[in-house]
Amino acid sequence: MARHKLPPKVVAQILEDDGIKKALTSKSWLQYGYQIPDDQLAVMGSYNRANDWVRRNVTRYNFNGGVNIKYDVLPIRYVAVGNEPFLTSYNNSFLNATFLALQTIQNALNDAGLGDSIKATVPLNANVYGSPPDNPIPSAGTFRTDILEQMTQIVKFLNQSKAPFTVNIYPFLSLYANEHFPVDYAFFDGNANINFALRFYRGLLPRLAANRGTPVRPGLIEVYLFGLIDEDGKSIAPGQLQDKYLVGAQNVQYLPKKWCVLGPDAKDMSNLAENINYSCTFSDCTALWYGSSCNGLDPNGNATYAFNMYFQV
Numbered sequence: 001m002a003r004h005k006l007p008p009k010v011v012a013q014i015l016e017d018d019g020i021k022k023a024l025t026s027k028s029w030l031q032y033g034y035q036i037p038d039d040q041l042a043v044m045g046s047y048n049r050a051n052d053w054v055r056r057n058v059t060r061y062n063f064n065g066g067v068n069i070k071y072d073v074l075p076i077r078y079v080a081v082g083n084e085p086f087l088t089s090y091n092n093s094f095l096n097a098t099f100l101a102l103q104t105i106q107n108a109l110n111d112a113g114l115g116d117s118i119k120a121t122v123p124l125n126a127n128v129y130g131s132p133p134d135n136p137i138p139s140a141g142t143f144r145t146d147i148l149e150q151m152t153q154i155v156k157f158l159n160q161s162k163a164p165f166t167v168n169i170y171p172f173l174s175l176y177a178n179e180h181f182p183v184d185y186a187f188f189d190g191n192a193n194i195n196f197a198l199r200f201y202r203g204l205l206p207r208l209a210a211n212r213g214t215p216v217r218p219g220l221i222e223v224y225l226f227g228l229i230d231e232d233g234k235s236i237a238p239g240q241l242q243d244k245y246l247v248g249a250q251n252v253q254y255l256p257k258k259w260c261v262l263g264p265d266a267k268d269m270s271n272l273a274e275n276i277n278y279s280c281t282f283s284d285c286t287a288l289w290y291g292s293s294c295n296g297l298d299p300n301g302n303a304t305y306a307f308n309m310y311f312q313v
Helices: 008-017 047-057 098-111 145-161 171-177 196-209 272-281 299-312
Strands: 032-036 066-069 072-081 119-121
Touching: 047 098, 072 098, 098 119, 098 145, 119 145, 272 299
Parallel strands: 032 072, 072 119
Antiparallel strands: 066 072
């Protein structure tokens, strides 16, 4: 969901430099995955549509157990069916489509002879699961009551097809939404402080390296980093914030040093507010919000910022 997309070669170099071996991109030793957008889940409930999608997006690129890109064979591991389709902000829009799409895509992979090596899964938001306030530990929790039936179907099917249960965990979003969120459990530390991210990884990575797993699922747990680059096109439905992951990249080509500026002599301002709103709808104006870095600009500065962000997109 990035509007300023980096060339594939640059992204692949970032991943190689950082030692990341699984990603939605291409490099000889990377493992590869595909994602089906949420707005396509309903149509993927049709076997013919799912079979056609697998043929066009998986089978045709699958050579010798991987994707052949510039003579490198990249192992395809997963098809992500949607992305966090059960967010409460979606008002159940994908409630009845997700499981059927998951089931149909996996069946299409099976029928194509790929089901043993390529698994369909549904990346879920951590809010599909919750623990009671009086006992806020993972083992005491359960799935949300409004999606309990769907989640039960999904986890049973994932277990049956030997596919991973995939969850996106954002401790900062959980804390943002609930001031009573158990911070200590989120960061693997009984004395968490302002360096939450550092503590999280210092707690998580050694556990992963030791293959300890969980009491119910001991052993290896696959983990990935979500949002390697700045996703300025993401929905702000989870909260009025933008996550920024400023990872160093080599050989980035920048736009020319040109900017859109509101003319100081402009007379007709009747459509200014409407145009600012349009510009911010299709770009990233979060820096203008209260408490943000550019909140102190005057009205002309706000307009200039909005138009310039839209111009760069």
